[in-house]
Each structure stands twice: as structure tokens, then as C-alpha cells.
Amino acid sequence: MSITITLIAQVLAFTILIWLVNKHLWGPLSAVLEERQKKIADGLAASEKGLQEQEQAEVRAKEVVDEAKKKAADIIAQAQARSSQVIAESKGKAAEEAEQLIAGAKAEIDQEVNRAKDGLRKQVSDLAVAGASKIVGKEIDANAHKKALKDLIAQI
Amino acid sequence: MSATENADGGGGTVAYIQHHLTNLHTGEGFWTINWDTIIISILLGGVIMWMASKVKNNLESGTPGGFQNFVEMILEFVQTQVKDSFPGHNPLIAPLALTVFLWVWLMNFMDLIPVDLLPTLAAGLGIPYLKVVPTTDLNTALAMALVVFLLTVYYNIKIKGPMGYLKMFLFHPFGKAAVPANMVMTTIEELAKPLSLGLRLFGNMFAGELVFLLIALLTLGATISAGLLIWFPLQVVLDLAWLIFHILVITLQAFIFMVLTIVYLGMAHTEDH
Numbered sequence: 213m214s215i216t217i218t219l220i221a222q223v224l225a226f227t228i229l230i231w232l233v234n235k236h237l238w239g240p241l242s243a244v245l246e247e248r249q250k251k252i253a254d255g256l257a258a259s260e261k262g263l264q265e266q267e268q269a270e271v272r273a274k275e276v277v278d279e280a281k282k283k284a285a286d287i288i289a290q291a292q293a294r295s296s297q298v299i300a301e302s303k304g305k306a307a308e309e310a311e312q313l314i315a316g317a318k319a320e321i322d323q324e325v326n327r328a329k330d331g332l333r334k335q336v337s338d339l340a341v342a343g344a345s346k347i348v349g350k351e352i353d354a355n356a357h358k359k360a361l362k363d364l365i366a367q368i
Numbered sequence: 369m370s371a372t373e374n375a376d377g378g379g380g381t382v383a384y385i386q387h388h389l390t391n392l393h394t395g396e397g398f399w400t401i402n403w404d405t406i407i408i409s410i411l412l413g414g415v416i417m418w419m420a421s422k423v424k425n426n427l428e429s430g431t432p433g434g435f436q437n438f439v440e441m442i443l444e445f446v447q448t449q450v451k452d453s454f455p456g457h458n459p460l461i462a463p464l465a466l467t468v469f470l471w472v473w474l475m476n477f478m479d480l481i482p483v484d485l486l487p488t489l490a491a492g493l494g495i496p497y498l499k500v501v502p503t504t505d506l507n508t509a510l511a512m513a514l515v516v517f518l519l520t521v522y523y524n525i526k527i528k529g530p531m532g533y534l535k536m537f538l539f540h541p542f543g544k545a546a547v548p549a550n551m552v553m554t555t556i557e558e559l560a561k562p563l564s565l566g567l568r569l570f571g572n573m574f575a576g577e578l579v580f581l582l583i584a585l586l587t588l589g590a591t592i593s594a595g596l597l598i599w600f601p602l603q604v605v606l607d608l609a610w611l612i613f614h615i616l617v618i619t620l621q622a623f624i625f626m627v628l629t630i631v632y633l634g635m636a637h638t639e640d641h
Contacts, residue, residue, distance in 0.1 A: 215507060216400040222409065222502075222511030229413045229471060230515075234463035237420035240427060241443055242462070247429045 333365040385581055392497045402505055409502040412474040454634040469626040475502040476618030483580045503573040513566030516629050523636040565628050572621050576614055583607050
């Protein structure tokens with residue numbers, strides 16, 4: 213139990229072991245640990261950032277939805293205005309057309325009446341001539357009494 | 369300490385203990401080489417490196433497996449100790465502390481192997497002596513303490529400068545009024561550090577080994593008799609108790625050696641005590 217050359221050998225062994233442990237165990241393993249720490253820190257930072265972004269996105273989304281709602285309301289209001297305008301317009305047009313149709317029909321009716329009157333007058337004058345000739349007993353020249361006939365016709 | 373002395377001295381008990389306390393050695397005096405100490409400690413260093421290569425070959429930074437977890441746990445434990453008791457930053461301290469912890473623990477662990485198992489096996493192979501616990505050899509404990517001491521001196525000079533280190537010797541405990549006393553005190557203090565560091569480990573492990581030997585002596589050379597009925601269960605109980613206690617002791621000693629290494633080197637890194 214005394215200090216011998218073994219001590220020197222153990223000093224050497226210890227020194228070499230420290231070097232080896234540093235190179236092959238501590239070095240790579242602590243590098244991995246650091247890498248993991250960094251990864252975790254990055255992950256946390258990213259998730260924080262993600263949360264913030266999500267918050268911002270939510271605010272933005274709300275804005276967009278509000279805007280869209282407003283637009284939709286505007287469009288509906290416009291459409292309603294437009295539709296009532298269209299209805300009013302078409303009502304006006306329909307009324308106008310109806311008046312035109314009525315006026316046309318009246319004019320046609322007047323025309324028909326006039327034509328019928330004319331026909332009747334002619335027939336009346338013919339009948340008058342025929343009657344007169346029967347009464348007189350001889351042929352009456354219609355041309356000779358043209359003026360009288362015309363007066364007659366005008367009187368009817 | 370040689371074989372002939374053992375044969376001359378005392379009865380079987382003394383011879384048994386002395387045999388167990390004798391290293392496998394060659395040479396005389398200072399030039400004695402304790403082969404068992406050297407070979408076993410290097411083999412245990414090999415165990416550490418085998419562990420290192422096993423971890424290194426499939427390093428996983430994302431989700432490590434069981435063995436890597438285990439090694440990482442030890443590493444982080446050592447790192448915490450360094451962080452707690454070492455001021456400043458020195459990339460050598462943590463690997464040094466890790467080496468101390470693992471190596472000392474493994475060497476101490478040899479103490480838990482039944483005291484007669486390996487020496488008997490060795491005797492079967494024709495090896496006359498085998499002291500299996502390298503830390504029960506004063507040379508190992510003091511060698512590590514010496515390395516720590518040299519590092520302490522190196523960093524003292526590096527951090528404080530040669531003059532700063534000298535000033536510590538001249539003015540340290542009592543101020544400028546008592547320079548000679550300061551020199552004596554500081555020198556004793558500085559030398560006591562590595563000496564106590566090495567001797568503490570050696571003493572604890574040596575005593576532990578001795579207790580195992582004494583427990584083993586209870587039934588040494590016993591013949592089948594009524595007495596054996598008492599001694600054998602007692603031996604089993606004592607052995608188990610000491611073994612369980614010793615698991616704590618070997619870990620504690622490795623831990624103390626590591627922490628003191630960190631603390632001594634930390635003191636070397638502080639400008640003012």
C-alpha cells in the first residue's frame with residue numbers, strides 16, 4: 213500500500229480517458245442536447261408566432277366578413293330599389309300600351325262605324341231611287357238627281 | 369507485502385485478508401506496477417467508451433431511445449452540478465466531471481462484486497493475486513486527485529496570472545501583516561485539497577472492501593456444524609445490508625469526488641476568494 217509508478221500510469225490513463233470522454237461522449241451528446249434545446253426553443257417561438265398570426269387572421273377575417281355583410285346589404289338594397297323601379301317602369305309602360313291599344317281599337321271601331329254608315333247611306337240612296345222610280349213609274353236617272361241624293365245622304 | 373510475508377504471518381484469517389489486499393504486481397519499491405489496478409481501470413474506461421460509441425452511433429436529436437435517454441440523464445445531472453457550483457465558463461470542466469463521475473462509479477462498483485468471485489476465478493487461471501477494486505489502490509485515488517490538483521494550479525495561474533497566484537500565497541488568510549504565516553497556511557490549504565480528495569475516496573472504498581472481507585470471514589473455512597446454522601444466515605443478512613448500503617456509498621463517493629473537482633476548479637477560476 214504505497215505510492216508507486218502505478219500512480220503515474222493512472223494519471224496517464226485518467227488524462228487519456230478525460231480526453232476520450234470529451235471527444236466521443238460529451239462532445240457529440242451535448243451537441244445533440246443543444247440542438248434539441250434550439251429545436252424546442254424554435255418550436256415554441258414558432259407556435260407563439262402562429263398564435264399571433266392566428267389572432268391577426270381572426271381579426272382580419274372578422275373585418276372581411278363585416279365588409280362582405282355590408283356589401284351584401286348594399287346590393288340587396290340596390291336590387292330592391294332597382295326592382296321597384298323596374299316594376300314602376302313596366303307598370304307605366306303597360307298602362308301606356310293599354311291606352312294605345314284602347315285608342316287603336318276605338319279608332320278602328322269608329323272607322324267600322326263610318327264604313328257601315330257609308331254603306332247604309334248608299335243603300336238608302338239606292339232604296340230611295342228605287343222607291344221613287346216605283347212611285348213615279350219610270351226610270352229615274354240617278355245622275356240627274358245626284359245633288360238631291362247627296363243632300364239626302366248627308367241628312368241621314 | 370509479498371507472498372512470502374503472507375505465508376509467515378498469522379493464521380488463515382490474516383493470510384486471507386492480506387491475500388485480498390495484495391495487488392497483482394511486478395517490480396519493487398517505487399517501481400512496483402499494480403497490474404490489476406491498471407488493467408481493470410482501463411477496462412472500465414473501455415466500458416465508458418463502449419457506452420459512448422453505442423450512443424454516438426445512433427444519436428437522435430428528436431426523440432432519443434432508452435439508452436441515450438439514460439446517458440443524457442447522467443450528462444444533464446453532471447451539467448446541473450457544474451452549472452450550480454462552477455462560476456464562469458470552461459468547456460473542459462463538464463467533460464472532466466463526467467469522466468470522474470462515471471469512472472469512479474464504475475471502479476467503485478467493482479466493490480459490489482462478491483469479494484472472492486474474481487480472485488478465485490483468477491486463481492483458477494493461474495493469477496496469484498487480484499485486487500478487483502481500483503479505487504482501493506491509493507495510486508488510483510491519488511492519481512486522479514493529482515490531475516485535479518495540476519489542473520487547479522494551471523487554471524489558478526492562467527486566470528489570476530502568476531503574480532495573482534503568488535499574491536494568494538502571500539496575503540491570503542490574514543492580510544499583509546502576516547506574510548510567513550499566510551504562506552504556510554495557504555500551502556497547507558492547497559495541498560490538503562487534493563490529498564483529502566484522494567484519501568477520502570481511497571479510505572471509503574478500502575474500508576468498504578475490508579468490511580466485505582470481514583463478513584466473508586464469518587464462514588471462512590467453516591465445517592458443517594451447528595455453529596454454521598447461526599453464522600451462515602447472519603453472514604447473508606450482513607452481506608446484503610452492507611451491499612445495499614454500499615450502493616449508496618459508491619455513488620456518494622463518486623458524486624463527492626465529482627463535486628469537489630468542480631468546486632476546486634471553480635475556486636481556481638474566481639479572482640478573489
